[in-house]
Amino acid sequence: MLNGTAQLEAWKKIAAFEVFGDYAPADGSRLMIKVGLQSATLDRVLEDRAGATELLDPAFAQWMVRAGLGLSQSGQVSFVYATPVEAVCLVRPDVVQGAGAVLPIQSRLLASFTARLSLLAGTEVPAVAQLFEFPDVTVVRRAMSRLVEDVEESTPLRSSLWLGAQLRGRGQPFHPSMLETLEEQTSLLQSNGIDMDALPAWWWRGIAAAVRPDGAVDIYDDLPAGDAVGELVPA
Numbered sequence: 001m002l003n004g005t006a007q008l009e010a011w012k013k014i015a016a017f018e019v020f021g022d023y024a025p026a027d028g029s030r031l032m033i034k035v036g037l038q039s040a041t042l043d044r045v046l047e048d049r050a051g052a053t054e055l056l057d058p059a060f061a062q063w064m065v066r067a068g069l070g071l072s073q074s075g076q077v078s079f080v081y082a083t084p085v086e087a088v089c090l091v092r093p094d095v096v097q098g099a100g101a102v103l104p105i106q107s108r109l110l111a112s113f114t115a116r117l118s119l120l121a122g123t124e125v126p127a128v129a130q131l132f133e134f135p136d137v138t139v140v141r142r143a144m145s146r147l148v149e150d151v152e153e154s155t156p157l158r159s160s161l162w163l164g165a166q167l168r169g170r171g172q173p174f175h176p177s178m179l180e181t182l183e184e185q186t187s188l189l190q191s192n193g194i195d196m197d198a199l200p201a202w203w204w205r206g207i208a209a210a211v212r213p214d215g216a217v218d219i220y221d222d223l224p225a226g227d228a229v230g231e232l233v234p235a
Contacts, residue, residue: 050169141230
């Protein structure tokens with residue numbers, strides 16, 4: 001599972017569109033590729049870095065976002081949504097031509113993300129990818145709008161899990177079962193001096209990048225609310 005985000009309601013619904021292996025997508029369908037770290041990998045990185053980093057490791061979080069947004073320059077995607085835990089890419093329909101084209105695209109995006117993140121982190125950080133096929137861009141836009149809202153709503157849990165991994169890396173006791181309620185999550189964060197209201201917008205909602213037909217990239221670091229997010233996704 002990718003870093004626990006599969007538990008978000010949006011990903012539970014998106015999971016119905018996951019596909020496996022190489023194939024020829026149906027006419028009019030749109031491919032989305034999700035890249036990120038598995039839970040165990042993310043925990044290991046945060047624990048290993050804990051002794052020399054700030055709480056919540058904002059540097060690593062920024063590297064994750066930068067690695068994700070970097071995929072907008074691949075020439076293979078029209079939209080990227082990047083957060084501190086994953087990146088979601090909408091593949092350009094014109095680069096998917098027949099059977100055999102899908103897996104190479106997924107492999108290149110995954111390799112690019114992994115290489116960029118590892119370079120920024122100064123150590124190898126393995127990532128994994130998942131592939132989804134949506135019937136049309138309208139469904140993609142609805143999914144993206146819901147995903148951004150879910151990412152924001154889950155920020156207290158995500159933040160407390162990051163903090164917990166760091167505490168474990170510093171030799172302090174922590175288990176995810178300590179964070180079953182919002183009150184428990186808030187208590188852990190506040191007791192360690194973390195003011196959630198002071199965290200930047202990208203930590204709460206991520207950053208999006210839309211690629212124009214001429215290759216220029218528009219960055220959205222203050223994402224709108226509701227369905228307006230979906231309107232950023234190119235046709």
